[in-house]
Amino acid sequence: MKLIIAEKPNSAQKIASAIGEKVIKKTEGGSYFEVERKGEKILIVPAVGHLYGLKPKNSGYPVLEAEWIPTYEINKTSAYTKQYLTTIKKMAKEASEFIAATDFDVEGEVIAANILEFACNAKRAKRMKFSTLTKEDLEEAFLNPLPSLLNEVKDAGRTRHFLDLMWGLSFSRALMSSIQKAGTFKILSIGRVQGPTLKILSEREKEIQAFKSTPYWQVTAIIKNTKFNHEKEKIPSKEEAEEIKKKSNTTGFVKQVEENTHVQNPPFPFDLTSLQVEAYRYFGFSPSQTLKIAQTLYEQALTSYPRTSSQKLPEQLNLKKIIQNLSQQEEYKKTIELLKGKTKPREGPKEDPAHPAIHPTGSSPNALTSDQKKLYDLITRRFLACFSTPAKRSTKKVVVDLGGENYNAEAGKTIEKGWLEVYQYLKPEEKELNFEKDEKLKPEKVEMEEKQTEPPSRYSPASIVKKLENMNIGTKATRAEILETLYSRGYIEGKKSIIVTPFGLGVFNVLEKHSPEILSEKLTKKFENEMELIQEGKKKSDEVVSEGKEVVVKLSDQFKKNELEIGKELIQQLNITKNNRNILGKCSCGGDLTIKKSIYGYFVGCSNYPNCRIIYPLPRNSLVIPTGKVCPQCGTPIVKISRKGKKTFTMCLDPKCKTKESWKSNQNYKNVKPTEANEKQV
Numbered sequence: 273m274k275l276i277i278a279e280k281p282n283s284a285q286k287i288a289s290a291i292g293e294k295v296i297k298k299t300e301g302g303s304y305f306e307v308e309r310k311g312e313k314i315l316i317v318p319a320v321g322h323l324y325g326l327k328p329k330n331s332g333y334p335v336l337e338a339e340w341i342p343t344y345e346i347n348k349t350s351a352y353t354k355q356y357l358t359t360i361k362k363m364a365k366e367a368s369e370f371i372a373a374t375d376f377d378v379e380g381e382v383i384a385a386n387i388l389e390f391a392c393n394a395k396r397a398k399r400m401k402f403s404t405l406t407k408e409d410l411e412e413a414f415l416n417p418l419p420s421l422l423n424e425v426k427d428a429g430r431t432r433h434f435l436d437l438m439w440g441l442s443f444s445r446a447l448m449s450s451i452q453k454a455g456t457f458k459i460l461s462i463g464r465v466q467g468p469t470l471k472i473l474s475e476r477e478k479e480i481q482a483f484k485s486t487p488y489w490q491v492t493a494i495i496k497n498t499k500f501n502h503e504k505e506k507i508p509s510k511e512e513a514e515e516i517k518k519k520s521n522t523t524g525f526v527k528q529v530e531e532n533t534h535v536q537n538p539p540f541p542f543d544l545t546s547l548q549v550e551a552y553r554y555f556g557f558s559p560s561q562t563l564k565i566a567q568t569l570y571e572q573a574l575t576s577y578p579r580t581s582s583q584k585l586p587e588q589l590n591l592k593k594i595i596q597n598l599s600q601q602e603e604y605k606k607t608i609e610l611l612k613g614k615t616k617p618r619e620g621p622k623e624d625p626a627h628p629a630i631h632p633t634g635s636s637p638n639a640l641t642s643d644q645k646k647l648y649d650l651i652t653r654r655f656l657a658c659f660s661t662p663a664k665r666s667t668k669k670v671v672v673d674l675g676g677e678n679y680n681a682e683a684g685k686t687i688e689k690g691w692l693e694v695y696q697y698l699k700p701e702e703k704e705l706n707f708e709k710d711e712k713l714k715p716e717k718v719e720m721e722e723k724q725t726e727p728p729s730r731y732s733p734a735s736i737v738k739k740l741e742n743m744n745i746g747t748k749a750t751r752a753e754i755l756e757t758l759y760s761r762g763y764i765e766g767k768k769s770i771i772v773t774p775f776g777l778g779v780f781n782v783l784e785k786h787s788p789e790i791l792s793e794k795l796t797k798k799f800e801n802e803m804e805l806i807q808e809g810k811k812k813s814d815e816v817v818s819e820g821k822e823v824v825v826k827l828s829d830q831f832k833k834n835e836l837e838i839g840k841e842l843i844q845q846l847n848i849t850k851n852n853r854n855i856l857g858k859c860s861c862g863g864d865l866t867i868k869k870s871i872y873g874y875f876v877g878c879s880n881y882p883n884c885r886i887i888y889p890l891p892r893n894s895l896v897i898p899t900g901k902v903c904p905q906c907g908t909p910i911v912k913i914s915r916k917g918k919k920t921f922t923m924c925l926d927p928k929c930k931t932k933e934s935w936k937s938n939q940n941y942k943n944v945k946p947t948e949a950n951e952k953q954v
Contacts, residue, residue: 279318280320286571290407327339338438349892367392378749388421398419442824443462447461454843461757467783467791493717500672501680517720539691542631560752575648591659595608611656683705685702857908873892875889896912906931910925
């Protein structure tokens with residue numbers, strides 16, 4: 273009997289429907305599918321992402337050893353994965369042949385390899401390769417599987433997991449240890465990619481903070497309802513601007529008319545980063561939001577696998593058929609007529625050995641949400657634009673002489689729409705400049721305006737993801753996740769323009785002074801390159817892990833020598849004192865409510881203990897941020913709760929407050945016994 277391991281329940285269902293002549297869904301524990309094909313029984317069992325994770329073998333730092341164990345044993349929030357793993361183990365006992373059908377990328381290879389090795393005890397397994405979840409692609413992948421898993425890809429993925437755990441846990445623990453030695457407590461973290469990303473953002477933040485604006489003046493002339501700018505864009509003094517204005521308020525003439533025609537080629541098809549950039553530009557979607565929506569479109573077999581760096585659309589995708597199927601959708605019927613039967617796309621230089629560029633499958637969408645419709649249309653129109661003809665634009669520049677002062681105006685218009693008519697999101701300005709050389713004219717008015725020089729612009733979520741890609745930091749699949757981690761840690765804020773918080777700058781300043789290699793883009797890029805070499809079979813995992821351990825040991829030793837000093841500087845940078853540590857607000861007794869730690873976990877207690885025994889529980893695995901506000905119902909402080917991968921929310925600290933009467937349960941809270949929690953405080 274064949275056992276197929278899929279990555280998610282949706283994928284398992286698509287595979288079952290594609291290859292099975294008869295399909296039965298089983299719901300014993302984790303659901304799975306039993307199909308019959310040409311008299312053969314086949315089981316398709318889904319995972320729910322990673323069923324195994326790395327657990328460190330020591331509690332201090334550096335962390336140099338870890339083992340793969342079930343995720344439900346590492347994190348209680350993953351308890352639901354146990355039933356899926358139990359089902360897989362049970363089905364594996366009946367199987368004589370194993371087939372991996374997880375997503376065809378590094379993470380998919382790790383997911384499959386761990387399940388096959390640790391749960392199924394399988395020595396061999398075939399590998400289905402597909403980029404869409406259409407019936408045709410899945411059946412082709414089933415009938416012609418690769419003979420085995422991609423061992424180099426698996427090794428690269430496991431190496432990345434280990435390096436990230438070793439690096440992130442070691443230096444997060446180092447930060448926590450240093451601040452505890454200095455006499456206080458604060459949740460701090462830093463990671464292998466998180467550190468360099470924080471550095472890039474912090475350096476820009478400090479550049480903005482250090483920037484000093486200087487005044488300058490601009491002079492403009494309005495001629496025939498057209499704005500002309502003086503050729504000197506920034507006039508340093510008011511006196512000079514006034515002199516230019518005075519000289520310009522006279523009859524002048526058109527000194528120069530320059531007109532050029534240029535061709536704009538169609539855009540390249542989407543890779544993940546360019547899709548994230550465009551979706552942010554047109555819809556305001558964050559990179560992580562775009563990836564999430566793209567994943568749902570993929571799981572509905574409407575678009576191809578999104579985690580790709582490719583800008584290629586190979587012929588074997590049967591592009592002609594995709595375009596024909598899209599023409600059956602009313603929204604694209606007239607658009608496809610503009611292609612005039614062209615089936616050869618314009619491609620970009622970037623390649624990905626695993627997947628082609630992101631493209632629609634041709635399947636008709638059904639009951640999409642508003643955001644899904646937007647992204648599907650963006651992907652589809654970008655795909656179709658690749659087959660369109662170039663656009664042709666005309667630009668005109670006019671120079672006018674007013675009393676010996678030159679003024680410029682530029683405008684453009686579209687002569688042939690080409691792909692611009694297909695990719696309707698890009699709408700260039702259309703404007704005529706009706707001026708002839710030597711034409712005499714007088715401005716309707718001449719104006720001068722005082723302005724200030726502006727600091728460098730902050731990164732947006734899309735532009736920092738693009739920056740990380742250009743620097744080869746992180747992966748196409750993880751860059752958006754790293755950004756969300758910085759948000760959840762309270763290091764950055766601002767959804768459109770990223771601001772590094774005083775908290776984030778404090779961590780950056782201390783690490784930059786005492787251990788800059790933890791933030792090093794160069795070091796991170798070195799390991800990124802080496803993991804690529806593992807994937808290409810040019811380097812061994814053990815060699816890269818060994819190098820990683822040497823670096824972590826060296827940096828940990830340096831850190832320990834300065835641990836107390838680092839802790840004191842962190843307290844100073846983060847504006848924390850022993851008398852003002854983690855203060856969330858005032859207690860009803862007049863004391864300070866602060867975050868404390870007991871053998872049961874973190875909780876909120878009063879600084880007047882033992883005279884005041886008021887305590888409040890806290891949600892697990894959360895960053896707790898004071899808001900300075902109090903609950904209008906009970907007067908208890910209100911805090912902001914930020915958790916990785918979950919929506920940030922505000923709440924009153926008191927679990928018995930009337931504002932929480934509608935809450936279904938308090939599962940997020942740990943049960944903390946008042947006396948024990950305080951007396952056993954660490």
